[in-house]
Amino acid sequence: MFIRETITKNKMTNKSYKKHVLVESYRTENGPRQRVVMQLGTLTLPKSEWKKLAAALEGRLAGQVTLFEEEKEIAEAAESAMANYSFNQKKVDTKKQRRSKAVYASVDLNSVSTGESRSLGPELVGHAAWQQLELDQLLDDCGFSPTEQALAEAAVVGRLIAPSSDLASWRWLRERTALVEMLSVDLSHIGKDAIYEIADLLLSNKTDIERGLRIREANLFSRPHQVFLYDLTNTYFEGSAKKNELAHRGKSKEKRTDCPLVTLALVVDDAGFPIFSQIYEGNKSEPETLKDILERLNKDASLEMAGNLPMIAMDRGIATKDNLKLIKEMEFPYIVVERRAVEKEYVEEFKEAKETFEKITQPPTVLPMN
Template sequence: MYIRSVDTKAKTGATYTKYQLVESYRTENGPRQKIILTLTDLDLEKPLWPALARVISDRLSGVESIFDEDPKIAHYADMVMTKLSVKSEITTSDSRRDSEADFERVDLNTAATTKVRSLGPELIGERFYDLLGCEEILANAGLPAKVLPIAKAVILARLIHPGSDLATYRWIRDNSSFVELAGIEIAKFTKDQVYEVADALYGVKDEIERALFRSSSTLFPTDETLFLFDLTNTYFEGNAKANTLAKYGHSKEKRYDCALVSLALVVDARGLPIYSEIYEGSVSEPRTLADVLAHLEELRGETLFAGVTPTIIMDRGIATADNVSLCIEKELNYVVIERANKASLYKEHFRSLEGFVEVTDANGSAVGLKKLQEGQTSVVLCSSVGRKNKETGIASQASTRFLADIERLKRSIARGAVVKTQLVSERIGRIKAKYPSVAGNYDFSLSYHEDHGKVIKRSRVDRVIDLTITEKPTKTGNDYLRGAYVIETSHNELTEAEIWNLYMTLTRVENTFRSLKNDLGLRPVYHQLATRTAAHLFISVLGYHLLSAIELTLRSNDDTRSWSTIKEQVSTHARTTMVLTSDEGIVNHIRVSSVPEPTQRKIYSLLGVRDPLKRTKTIATRL
């Protein structure tokens, strides 16, 4: 195999040079040459052409070449191997291997594997992508046919290997079997296509979400119309100054140094997503409910709830009096947890615990419940032992840290590092702001230098020499409010235990946010444009549609494993190419899927997964 240049004269008189990869072989009539590939551009010095030809020949034979270490040679070898058209390809299904045997004498010392690609997680992702009818949904939403394979790869990549758009492009190209599963032409696949398809998906967000809700309702039917609503945020890497969604606010992940973007999400009682909305990072939580209720009203108008009044469950950050009134106005049932100070209105009930019914939470801790009727609504008083212990522990930890910070300030005063009244007061103010629940239990007093207030050498002596804190008399008898909270609902017909169980389903949306952040690449955000940021978050939501369907299918088969566990267990199931050289110098490239392990076969059986990829064989002549 060698490379030669050929000059071609165009009709205009201009001369063009093209480069041909040529293979020499012997016949009965003498040596012959065959053009394997034509390159229009080869920016490589002519003395290096033989080395490039050798690298290509070695790669076809499945062996490593020392010339691969030269980056220029390796670059052109990669390009040739991508574009190289095979001389002969034979595809056989597994069921025909025995009936159509293909025997050759091969040199086992030439055995090698190459192009190993992940397959197991992709097979599961593709199975549920097809079950939900995602391709048809995207096509009906207006995405062109040529974009659909890229859209599929991008969504499934977020499910399997979440990362930035650039990382997604590299993973699809270099690590995944998506190229074969989705029919992507790798030579034409670029990173710009990943950005473009993300923009296209977000452009038809509402149509896609509505269709996915219909599809999942058909695939996983239920009589319940319970909707869990909550809001989370994630942070940006970098300042994101040009990003209109990037605003500073209360970070759920304590990243107060970073700008944020918010995601509102509605899921059903099983954790299947229904609706999402993206807001700037400083959005007020209560303000987002109106958008959610408007969307649910649209779904009711499409008779998707079979005439049953939906129930919406909200956390205390969203459940303002105005929002409760809005639910009533929209004729929606609701279950909300009241603000923390609402428990003090029922302190006599919490002090005596008379009439409370005891239940057990998921952690095995006792929870006391008492239902009260108040006008057209009901409230359930909840006294949780587990929550009380947690709040007591938090208070104790905060007190310890508060006192430690005070001691550090006192040491700074003692050694003269911080002595001016203004500086000391600022430090005290910061400590109070950091531990507001603890600082209110103490009085602060400063001791000054004996010359305090005198004018000496044109300057006033203003030197603090000590800080003293005194604990205020403790209010006794309020410990019973620790671990206490109040649930309000329009479901007057339910018992206290049923109402409490309804509210506890809100943990499903918390689990959803955990999956989005830990398993689906929601955080951090790198984009500098608001539209790209929104598209990034929306693709994570699309990935969660698949993840929730996978986990719900597992639970329906009494399998409690999470997607992250399943993904790890099938990660060793791969697609690979075996390279074997025959005694006649024929190099066989056999593309196969590895045989699933017993654990993997069981997972595939539970989820109804089949491997659609066939065995392919490519042959070439070795030099």
């Protein structure tokens, strides 16, 4: 036996790589042939020592130890090669055993069909995020049972992957997703009313859930809060919503003034993470909501602000004279679009002052990887 060196070249990187193999010569009816006995990887031994290593390996394969193994460097190289050979040999033997026990049957490919196929990829991401945020523990602190925790994950992940109605979410859970196989509780036969009930339960614990999420997100993405963005929108109900105390007719942003509305308010930080949300009456005036939002910031998000008040960014629909006065009294810095077009009044002033501006550059913030 002898050791052969081969060189391969990566066409993408143009780098060359060396590998070594133990080769055996043998005779056949058609003349002498060679075969690879063992892959050795890339040897660090000098070429002058290859003959000794080949002899040592040949002896080991025959169940003997040669005199060359008294040399430490040769013995270590032989030991490493044999360990790798034994590992690969076990894989080969296992594969042979599996093949010898295999049971084969003929299949008509033209008649093959699939059934109950389920989505998996997005569910893996959603389930991993749920676990990283420790939402089961958060819901447990809110008094949710294990079944309710599993239902909550199904409802939330379902809205992220296939946003639709509660009824459609229930059908998605039963028929289209593999998420049911990842949950700690079997929900494969859950009734549709459970999806409606878990949505109500999540809403009743909204304040505690949002507070817990803010704390967990702050631990995962530690960074200062510099800007909070605040805005409102509304959505409509197709039915009369007579038992919904918040449903009122008003100016619909979706042009559905014929339907009862609710107003949705959201505060997010400059990275897009929600600080908290609020639901108001459908006929609630946007400027009227600001005082409530600022008071909630002081009460619920004091940890995030940590004594350094963030800048509040709003659109001009909220920037009434009274609201600007309120913001100043509470000492929040703010940015708001002017309620009237006044930019033309400052064109000449800007031209004169432009040369005096100081350019401020700041390197991008690199978030730690967890």
